[in-house]
Amino acid sequence: MPRPGGRRLRLWSGAVTAALALCLTGTGQASAADVDNVRNGGFESGLSGWSCSAGSGTTVSSPAHSGSAALKATPDGLDNAECSQAVAVSPNATYTLSAWVQGGYTYLGATGTGTTDVSTWTPDTTGWTRLSTTFTTGSSTNSVTVYLHGWYGQAAYYADDVSLFGPDGGGGGDQGGQTAPAAPGGLGVTGTTSSSVSLSWNSVSDATSYNVYRDGTKVTGVSGTSATVTGLAASSSYSFQVTATNAAGESPKSAAVTGTTTSSGGNGGGNGAGLPKHAVTGYWQNFNNGAAVQKISDVPSQYDIIAVAFADATGTPGAVSFTLDSAGLNGYAVDQFKADIKAKQAAGKKVIISVGGETGTVSVSDSASATNFADSVHSLMQTYGFDGVDIDLENGLNATYMTQALRALSAKAGPSLIITMAPQTLDMQSTSSGYFQTALNVKDILTVVNTQYYNSGSMLGCDGKVYSQGTVDFLTALACIQLEGGLAPSQVGLGVPASTRGAGSGYVDPSVVNNALDCLAKATNCGSFTPSKTYPDLRGAMTWSTNWDATAGNAWSNAVGPHVHALP
Secondary structure, three states: OOOOOOOOOOOOOHHHHHHHHOEOOOOOOOOOOOEEOOOOOOOOOOOOOOEEHHHOEEEEOOOOOOOOOEEEEOOEOOEOOOEEEEEEOOOOOEEEEEEEEEEOOEEEEEEOOOOOOEEEEEOOEEEEEEEEEEEEOOOOOOEEEEEEEOOOOOOOEEEEEEEEEEOOOOOOOOOOOOOOOOOOOOOEEEEEOOOOEEEEOOOOOOOOEEEEEEOOEEEEEEOOOEEEEOOOOOOOEEEEEEEEEEOOEEOOOOOOEEEEOOOOOOOOOOOOOOOOOOEEEEEEEOOOOOOOOOOHHHOOOOOOEEEEEEEEEOOOOOOEEOOOOOOOOOOOOHHHHHHHHHHHHHOOOEEEEEEEEOOOOOOOOOHHHHHHHHHHHHHHHHHHOOOEEEEEEOOOOOHHHHHHHHHHHHHHHOOOOEEEEOOEHHHHOOOOOHHHHHHHHOOOOOOEEEEEOOOOOEEEOOOOOEEEOOOHHHHHHHHHHHHHOOOOHHHEEEEEEOOHHHOOOOOOOHHHHHHHHHHHHHOOOOOOOOOOOOOOOOOEEEEEOHHHHHHOOOHHHHHHHHHHHOOO
């Protein structure tokens, strides 16, 4: 944990900038007489009709935008993973080129148009995004080359439902006269909770999927005619619309409906069963890195949640395992470890298993790995007696499938499950990030998000100003982003190092932590930043680690623990 690895900086040369200047973002609407001239645009026949540079392309079954297959192409070295197809077209005709993409940087374009060649692009995306551009062929143009490619050194990209709609060029494309579907009708609210609204609508002929919009912003895509939008604030009203999509494009939005969430009846969503209103979380090291070696029984009583670090990835995608480092922990026996967990629980504490850490490689990126994650974590809970799980994945996560995994785990473990998260500061700067979106998606079963406010440098606060780590303003102005972004105050905690040795940078004296808690909960002891309102239900604080705290004479927990528990 908490010491995040370096984030790669993307450096754009003048040549790249010039290339991007060629990108066009115009879109066109296909006419009733237009056909799709691309062959195998859904990659249901493998790479038939397509040519990919340096063997960079393959087809995969997941993720797929529609059907059972999609393209996956991986840049390598000086190869940008270009996959292309020569398409027959008619002269002096207007065409709309589109594709659904996700993953790394993705470019879509056409060359040999006889007029102006076109391209469009998108940066990294965690969900399917439609790229589209238009062009007009020259007076003697009978063929163009359409292409997709990634960018050098970046992640693999995925593409599906590539189409080129316009007059039939005689090349035998896939879709015949298909056009974008009509807007869905019958949209209505079928249920609400304090953090979700359930919707349903009528099916649309020729639609392959549907997009759900909340207050004008797309929040999810589904294949059926119902969806539940989660991560909402209690007692709040939202406007919803739905569109239908197919390979030809997306329909207009449906008529809007309003959904109003119910009252939370307390501190907001999330599970805090058995925990005090204000809680302290500490990570316990299952390894010896120079900090004091501890048994679970050695952890001071000021800690309400003890996160055992870490569960590790296995050879099965998404699955995790845990092995007590008895040798590194001076002969700590497994049976004693289990007994110590039970003793802590008898004293009202929660002991959970943390997944990830700085070098963790757990990846939950499809439905199968989500199931493996839930099954393996639940197995560890049964084996060792853990109360739940902590998500400390510092190399990114997929919000769709981590949400699926946590909901599956919740179904297995029941309502007493504890779920905590420890994202880096960068992961909680925007509600569109994978981590933040996951937290909002599982808000109704989430206990607390303890963001790591260290190893960060300078970051934006909720007021748009830049704050430097190691200050009360950094803690309060960044926590404000989550408090205003949809999490309940009871689901927000301040993560800090227990000592100067606990992190590479960002250590603050415990008095600064206490001032930040006071500022957020009571609007006292603030720095230059003062929140617009108080959050008396703020959950508390977290530290890495109980071992580094012990090395420093438990100075952190002795100061911060009583202060947290004395908050209003």
